[in-house]
Amino acid sequence: MSEIQALIVDDSSVMRKIVERALRQAGLESLVVHEAGSGVEGLELLKGRKVHLILSDINMPSMDGLEFVRQIQMQNLAPGVPVVMITTESSEEHVRQAIQAGAQGYIRKPFTAEQVKERVVSLLNPGR
Numbered sequence: 001m002s003e004i005q006a007l008i009v010d011d012s013s014v015m016r017k018i019v020e021r022a023l024r025q026a027g028l029e030s031l032v033v034h035e036a037g038s039g040v041e042g043l044e045l046l047k048g049r050k051v052h053l054i055l056s057d058i059n060m061p062s063m064d065g066l067e068f069v070r071q072i073q074m075q076n077l078a079p080g081v082p083v084v085m086i087t088t089e090s091s092e093e094h095v096r097q098a099i100q101a102g103a104q105g106y107i108r109k110p111f112t113a114e115q116v117k118e119r120v121v122s123l124l125n126p127g128r
Contacts, residue, residue: 002030003030003031003032004028004030004031004032004052004053004124005032005034005049005050005051005052005053006020006023006028006031006032006033006034006051006052006053006054006055007033007034007035007036007042007045007046007049007051007053007054007055008020008033008034008035008036008055008056009035009036009037009038009039009041009042009054009055009056009057009060009065009068010037010056010057010060010086011037011038011057011060011061012057013035013037015057015086016033016035019055019086019116020033021113022111022112022113022116023055023116023120025113025116025117026113026114026116026117026120026121027117027121028120028121028124034049034051037060038060038061038062038063039056039060039062039063039064039065039067039068039071040062040063042054042056042068043063043068043071043072043075043077046072046077046078047077050078051078051081052081052124053081053082053084053120053123053124054072054078054081054082054083054084055083055084055085055086055107055120056068056069056083056084056085056086057085057086057087058085058086058087058088058094058095058098059087059088059094065085065086065094065098066094066097066098066101069083069085069098069101069102069103070101070102072102073101073102082104082105082120082123082124083098083102083103083104084103084104084105084106084107084119084120084123085098085103085105085106085107086106086107086109086111087106087107087108087109088108088109104123105119105120105123106119107119107120
């Protein structure tokens, strides 16, 4: 896969940049990042664009990450695209719900580029 299209959904623009930097440090140099500040924005973006990876915060206003994942599934917006949730230590139950809703993994805040690499690269390159 030459160019990787990634969608980062987080209500914090600073956190979106931190996630993008971690992805690049994890070895995904040919990365094109699309950003959304909420689940609602993320869904709109997915309606007009194909992505290879979605990373979403769980706690966001207007539409949280759990509902965002459910809506991706219900609207069939990104079939087969791995979704990785970004969470805080205290939201273990939310992680379980996100996995049940269709997420393929999660990353806990604060995270390192190495943790991002462990969770994300294998989803983009199955079998490696």
